Amino acid sequence: MSGHMNLTLKVWRQKSPQDKGGFVTYKADGISEDMSFLEMLDVVNEGLIKKGDDPIHFDHDCREGICGMCSLYINGRPHGPKRAVTTCQLHMRSFKDGETITIEPWRAAAFPVIKDLSTNRAAFERIQQAGGYVSVNTGGVPDANEIPIPKVIADEAFNSATCIQCGACVAACKNSSAMLFVSAKVSQLALLPQGQQERYRRVQAMVAQMDAEGFGNCTNTGACEAECPKEISLTNIARMNREYFTAKFFKEEEIH
Amino acid sequence: MGNFSKTFSSSLGKKLIMSLTGLFICLFLVVHLIGNLQLFKDDSGQAFNSYAYFMTHFTPIKVISYINYAIILGHAIYALILTISNRKARPIGYAVYNGSANSPWNSRNMGILGTIILIFLIIHMKDFLWEYHNNTSLPYARYEASLADPQNVKVTPLAVTDKEYSHVDYVDPQSQTHITVAKDLYKLVRDSFKIWWYVALYVVSMVAIGFHLIHGFRSAFQTVGWDHKKLVPIIRFLGVWIFGIIIPAAFAAIPLYFFFCK
Numbered sequence A: 001m002s003g004h005m006n007l008t009l010k011v012w013r014q015k016s017p018q019d020k021g022g023f024v025t026y027k028a029d030g031i032s033e034d035m036s037f038l039e040m041l042d043v044v045n046e047g048l049i050k051k052g053d054d055p056i057h058f059d060h061d062c063r064e065g066i067c068g069m070c071s072l073y074i075n076g077r078p079h080g081p082k083r084a085v086t087t088c089q090l091h092m093r094s095f096k097d098g099e100t101i102t103i104e105p106w107r108a109a110a111f112p113v114i115k116d117l118s119t120n121r122a123a124f125e126r127i128q129q130a131g132g133y134v135s136v137n138t139g140g141v142p143d144a145n146e147i148p149i150p151k152v153i154a155d156e157a158f159n160s161a162t163c164i165q166c167g168a169c170v171a172a173c174k175n176s177s178a179m180l181f182v183s184a185k186v187s188q189l190a191l192l193p194q195g196q197q198e199r200y201r202r203v204q205a206m207v208a209q210m211d212a213e214g215f216g217n218c219t220n221t222g223a224c225e226a227e228c229p230k231e232i233s234l235t236n237i238a239r240m241n242r243e244y245f246t247a248k249f250f251k252e253e254e255i256h
Numbered sequence B: 001m002g003n004f005s006k007t008f009s010s011s012l013g014k015k016l017i018m019s020l021t022g023l024f025i026c027l028f029l030v031v032h033l034i035g036n037l038q039l040f041k042d043d044s045g046q047a048f049n050s051y052a053y054f055m056t057h058f059t060p061i062k063v064i065s066y067i068n069y070a071i072i073l074g075h076a077i078y079a080l081i082l083t084i085s086n087r088k089a090r091p092i093g094y095a096v097y098n099g100s101a102n103s104p105w106n107s108r109n110m111g112i113l114g115t116i117i118l119i120f121l122i123i124h125m126k127d128f129l130w131e132y133h134n135n136t137s138l139p140y141a142r143y144e145a146s147l148a149d150p151q152n153v154k155v156t157p158l159a160v161t162d163k164e165y166s167h168v169d170y171v172d173p174q175s176q177t178h179i180t181v182a183k184d185l186y187k188l189v190r191d192s193f194k195i196w197w198y199v200a201l202y203v204v205s206m207v208a209i210g211f212h213l214i215h216g217f218r219s220a221f222q223t224v225g226w227d228h229k230k231l232v233p234i235i236r237f238l239g240v241w242i243f244g245i246i247i248p249a250a251f252a253a254i255p256l257y258f259f260f261c262k
């Protein structure tokens, strides 16, 4: 039989973006170790609702690690203590009976708190809208191998494209830098033939938007890579820098 | 704003300045160390004092040293600008922060390590460079070494009197001796490193430089975008062993050598 555990939660509660907010302590008793972290919060929330209290607000959607909505800074780490998982994939067996768990929202000026643990990550959308797309109509499905792409390049582009825009990289970074996210989005298109037309405009536009959103500056600590649920690698940041400096110093394409 | 200033005011542009200035200072460290190794020569400072004179009086070297000061200053100023901007990017911090779970501590404390280095540099330049140029009571020394037996140097300290000495360095053809009269920076170095806390200051600062460069050297290559799979292991090796350990250890060996062996 799987064990049940009793936990103490220290949860960040904040009524609105303007509210100062603070920690509130809750008891989570009889939690099954097979539950996901979000299911554990569901149990706590049911208790709160029964008592007529405001349930804890947190982001979630797919609950299978693909949408990037769930966040939560758990005991000093984004998505909790396990590597390469989102919070919805984090099981309660990763915690010990009797443990105190501190739960905070992503902290960054560019990710303002909406309520409690839920943050506004629209800054990522605006960076994507600045250039993270291909404008030309791609038409119908082409024949296989009509556009040859070396396997290593295809694999690398695919790896970059697995980023789910969760923002854990920003949350983990001591500088609140968004460079892992932006570099993944730059890379997935810069590597492929379809992305070439806008390659040098794209990187300039996305970096400019990233700066305008008020994200910090990477110092290559590697915290983002270590905490990314999709294991996006630091190579992407080096590639983005290469693309950016090439665009700025050697290419005609400019942004205004 | 022009394209150029726009580039360098962007986050990546500022990072480029950090990395290029940082790498230039790394190059300077190598040159500085090679010069300073002459302090280990058992010649009472003949070679070192001549070298010090050359480095401070040969115009191209003087130009490069002013560029070097500007670059160190630029590195520190951009470090400050970036640190302020990073602070602004997270106005409310975490109550619980487990940084050691995902990154090495020196990579997270480059600013603190850099500040230790900066304070060290100010003390170092005041005590040796400034004194060398401006302290009129620094003694001179006269060295005579026969060309047949260059290891055997005869030293005459020239005490500070009203008489002004000037630098001479020549080979006397008659007596076949190499004669040098030079400001005795070597003596200043030797005397300074007889003070235990001064030696400790140097050793601690070299440890700070080591940790700064164990992260900084490879970080600079990542910043400029040079991270090819074949290159990274070489850069990591150089960053850790040459710049992080051997160079700082060799610098730290100088005060330790004078303290214990002279």
Ligand code: HEM
Binding pocket: A218, A219, A220, B015, B018, B019, B020, B021, B022, B023, B025, B026, B029, B075, B076, B079, B080, B082, B083, B110, B111, B113, B114, B115, B117, B118, B209, B212, B213, B215, B216, B217, B219, B220, B221, B223, B224
């Ligand atoms: C011996 C002198 C120094 C050397 C050789 C050196 C070298 C470097 C290198 C190579 C980097 C990596 C740049 C990058 O990541 O792109 C770096 C980063 C850094 N340095 Fe220095 N540095 C020195 C002194 C200083 C001083 C005096 C300060 C501050 C007062 C400082 C503050 C920093 C900071 C905050 C970073 C991290 C910033 C970043 O990675 O973007 N450094 N340094």
Ligand code: SF4
Binding pocket: A162, A163, A164, A165, A166, A167, A168, A169, A170, A180, A181, A184, A224, A227, A228, A229, A230, A231, A232
């Ligand atoms: S790079 Fe990783 S951590 Fe950052 S947004 Fe994408 S998936 Fe999340």
Ligand code: FES
Binding pocket: A059, A060, A061, A062, A063, A064, A065, A066, A067, A068, A069, A070, A086, A087, A088, A089
């Ligand atoms: S809820 Fe979709 S990734 Fe966690």
